[in-house]
Amino acid sequence: MKRRSFLVCLTLSPLYGNELLLDNNKYLTRDEFSTLIKLNNRLKKIKRYVGFANFNLLSYEDALFYARNYIKIGSFSKKEIDLMEQLFYEDPNKYGFHGSTTCVNINNKISLKHVKKIPHTGHYLFDSKPLNDYKSLKKDVGNNLILTSGVRNVIKQLSLYVDKIYRTNGNMTKASLSIAPPAYSYHTISDFDVGKKGLGYKNFTNDFAQTREFEKMVNLDYIGMRYDKNNKDGVRYEPWHVEVI
Numbered sequence: 051m052k053r054r055s056f057l058v059c060l061t062l063s064p065l066y067g068n069e070l071l072l073d074n075n076k077y078l079t080r081d082e083f084s085t086l087i088k089l090n091n092r093l094k095k096i097k098r099y100v101g102f103a104n105f106n107l108l109s110y111e112d113a114l115f116y117a118r119n120y121i122k123i124g125s126f127s128k129k130e131i132d133l134m135e136q137l138f139y140e141d142p143n144k145y146g147f148h149g150s151t152t153c154v155n156i157n158n159k160i161s162l163k164h165v166k167k168i169p170h171t172g173h174y175l176f177d178s179k180p181l182n183d184y185k186s187l188k189k190d191v192g193n194n195l196i197l198t199s200g201v202r203n204v205i206k207q208l209s210l211y212v213d214k215i216y217r218t219n220g221n222m223t224k225a226s227l228s229i230a231p232p233a234y235s236y237h238t239i240s241d242f243d244v245g246k247k248g249l250g251y252k253n254f255t256n257d258f259a260q261t262r263e264f265e266k267m268v269n270l271d272y273i274g275m276r277y278d279k280n281n282k283d284g285v286r287y288e289p290w291h292v293e294v295i
């Protein structure tokens with residue numbers, strides 16, 4: 051690269067840590083990124099406090115309550131609250147994410163009456179078609195099929211999104227194409243993720259598509275594949291994500 055254009059890039063690109071970012075993706079500002087780090091830590095403290103399973107159902111108001119009332123967590127700052135609202139309400143089309151809104155209320159509540167906890171998973175499913183689909187899947191695909199993620203309310207989805215933004219150094223384009231923004235996740239209303247027993251983190255990679263379990267799943271007509279290759283939402287290929295139809 052010529053020295054002059056290199057200097058132009060240097061002025062236009064955000065710099066986090068020692069990494070110089072030269073690409074067309076959209077990034078958080080440095081100020082937003084430093085708020086995001088604090089927000090990420092606070093959300094992790096809340097998860098530790100309420101427990102992994104409960105965290106899946108937690109509402110925004112619940113999270114504010116725990117933060118305010120437990121010294122070890124500590125209240126969210128004004129900047130953190132603004133950033134949470136920004137990440138919930140902004141239009142992610144500008145990042146290349148083209149999915150539909152699934153949740154319009156940042157304070158969405160999920161009642162324990164409408165979900166069922168799935169033993170040994172730390173996850174819940176809506177006690178309607180999603181639960182029926184899961185039971186049918188166990189029957190048709192086999193007992194090696196496991197639930198790896200079920201119902202996720204706003205705070206859980208937000209925490210996954212925030213952590214992904216952190217891991218991509220504030221790269222909103224990359225983050226939103228791998229984890230749906232908090233108002234756009236079908237986990238909040240129906241869908242769930244499955245994997246194969248023993249496959250571990252590879253359940254969330256293309257390796258899952260090589261399993262016998264996946265092979266059996268694609269032939270079932272009562273479920274769909276929300277994020278197949280080249281899906282219209284612009285989301286990466288997710289063979290493990292079950293679309294409830």
Ligand SMILES: [Zn+2]
Binds near residue numbers: 237241292
């Ligand atoms: Zn999923």
